[in-house]
Amino acid sequence: MLTIENLHAGYDKTEVLHGISIDVPKGKVVTLIGSNGAGKTTTMRAVSGMIRPRSGRVTLGGKEITGQDSFRIARAGLAHSPEGRRVFPTLSVADNIRLGAFPRYTRSRKRGDIDADLDKAMEMFPRLIERRDQLAGTLSGGEQQMLAIARALMLNPEVVLLDEPSMGLAPILVEEVFNIIRRLKGEGITMLLVEQFAAAALDVADYGYVLENGRIAVHGSADKLKNDPAVRAAYLGGSH
Ligand SMILES: Nc1ncnc2c1ncn2[C@@H]1O[C@H](COP(=O)(O)OP(=O)(O)OP(=O)(O)O)[C@@H](O)[C@H]1O
Ligand SMILES: [Mg+2]
Secondary structure (H helix, E strand, O other), rough: EEEEEEEEEEOOEEEEEEEEEEEEEOEEEEEEEEOOOOHHHHHHHHHHHHOOOEEEEEEOOOOEEOOEEEEHHHOOOEEEOOOOOOOOOOEEEEHHHHOOHHHHOOOOOOOOOOHHHHHHHOOOOOOOOOOOEEHHHHHOHHHHHHHHHHHHOOOEEEEEEEOOOOOOOOOHHHHHHHHHHHHHHHHHOOEEEEEOHHHHHHHHEEEEEEEEEOOOEEEEEHHHHHHHHHHHHOOOOOOO
16 A cells, blocks of 8 residues: 655755665554664655655555655545644644545545544544644643544545654553554554554554664564564563
């Protein structure tokens, strides 16, 4: 569904990604694991059009989207819940979520029932229901994180990129976010997931890639990675 081939990307003169290839098959959850600064967020930005790749090829459903602007990529069906939330602070919670459906309002994506989907997104995150008319800028960090996920889902996407969806959340809410990811997977939603909780990410994922200094060091089924001694030692908190 989403394929990344030999992608090079970076900022100004610095190259961060030195030719990475990732395949996210339809209906699967693929996780990208790596240390701070490895290039996980950069990968997502280069895929969703927040930055322009230097070379390589990205396709969505067989169509090339490499280097297109982010709005066009969203219309093609790729939703990105970015690291650090990025909600619109002076808009209400409900309006922030609706904005995710913008390409559906303009009919550049199939319209469907936007109001029903808004209710569904809210119901997935009950804390947002109570805060429907509150300005997004006044939400707690964790609530903003949930809002960013709900907004991404409103595109009715073919593929969702989730960059650290549990960041800043209290443990009980981290669990809630993983339950939601599991539920979305059950609905057949294709996801590329970056998570600080690598073990939990491998539990929900089908397949994983380990990114080290802008290169894919290892990849394999989630089970294989969970049992790989080097992966365990470096990313899963020891060898036990
Ligand atoms: N806007 C930017 N301008 C310049 N350099 C950047 C920018 N954003 C990230 N970088 C650099 O690119 C490298 C990769 O960063 P990136 O955010 O992709 O890492 P990451 O794997 O997502 O890390 P983390 O786990 O901390 O989120 C880092 O060295 C970082 O300093
Ligand atoms: Mg990051």
